[in-house]
Amino acid sequence: MTRTVLFLLSGILLFFTGCSKDQESKDSHQPHIAVTAVDPQSVPEITALGDSVAKTLLKTLKGELIQTIKQSGPVEAIKVCNTKALPLTRQVAQQFGANIAVKRTSFKIRNPKNKPDSLEVQALRYFDNALKSGKPLPAHFVQKIEEDGQTRFRYYMPLRVASLCVNCHGDPNHMPEPLKEALHRLYPNDRAVGYKAGDFRGVIRVEISPENS
């Protein structure tokens, strides 16, 4: 008798929990996102556009850095990075179109605003794994993102550390004291140090949405 009741009860409970789960998945409108890594050669226009946006940004930032370091030294140049890098990044993106968004990111970040999201982590891993397995650094990586019936792409260009970069991303023990202090003051959780020339530093990510979006 008790067994039958228990059996019936569990049946009813199962019925209800099953039901509520069904209800949940129908009600909560979760956007459906599918991400696939695509061969850059299969989307030549995306790759070419991503390439030119990323190169333009790199040229703009490097130009600004070199000029300021020459004129006023690396401590002043930190201010350039601190105040100008993000607005300049936005400006370069806008120059190419309202459907373009650009970001610089890395496994070891200095500015918390540049923290990688999960798709960017996937791209960073792609380049890192290639290097770890002794392969040359790939020229780019492309993701196709399908969300709610719309398709957009992310193009990634890897960045290597040049000797210019070591000034501010190298071993802190070799940095002049004012530079070290300025970095520490602005970025108390700075992880973007300890790099040597030639190291993989991070990526420039260019997101390309449909033009009418």
Ligand code: HEC
């Ligand atoms: C004068 C100092 C300075 C030099 C030189 C410098 N950087 Fe930076 N870098 C910074 C500062 C400050 C930030 C954080 C502010 C920002 O740009 O968002 C930063 C941020 C970055 C970021 C974004 C990710 C993060 O860590 O926040 C990348 C990528 C980067 N630098 C790469 C480079 C490369 C590559 C070079 C050489 C071409 C270079 N940097 C040269 C100071 C410098």
